[in-house]
Amino acid sequence: MTQKSFEDYMECPFHLAMSVLEGRWKFAILYVLSARGTLRFKELERSVPGISTRMLTKELKHLESHGIVRRVPYATIPPKVEYSLTDIGISVSPVIDQISKWGEQYLASVDPSTS
Numbered sequence: 001m002t003q004k005s006f007e008d009y010m011e012c013p014f015h016l017a018m019s020v021l022e023g024r025w026k027f028a029i030l031y032v033l034s035a036r037g038t039l040r041f042k043e044l045e046r047s048v049p050g051i052s053t054r055m056l057t058k059e060l061k062h063l064e065s066h067g068i069v070r071r072v073p074y075a076t077i078p079p080k081v082e083y084s085l086t087d088i089g090i091s092v093s094p095v096i097d098q099i100s101k102w103g104e105q106y107l108a109s110v111d112p113s114t115s
Helices: 013-021 026-036 043-048 054-065 093-109
Strands: 069-074 080-085
Touching: 013 043, 026 043, 026 054, 026 080, 043 054, 043 069, 043 080, 054 069
Parallel strands: none
Antiparallel strands: 069 080
8 A cells, every 4th residue: 555645635625624633632732722822842742641752743834844843942941842833734623622522522422321
């Protein structure tokens, strides 16, 4: 199986969006940054339960490479790095809000005895 290139997704916006946003942690990271604004790495790590340092680093690099997350390093000791959403990242916020609302509706409809 060959991995598709970015150009392979250009003909279908849905598949392009999913190729950038899919994964276990990306929506959780975007949700936190959307809700809380600019955060330092450790603040973000504490706000995404269950994510490892390595995975958060990997996901942030991916989101940054696609222009969704902005990384701002400061020349201080100890080093300080802040993460925030870019304008294109902010444009994903309504989608995240709708997913959250759907989650609330789904939670209300689920019978706890069948879970």
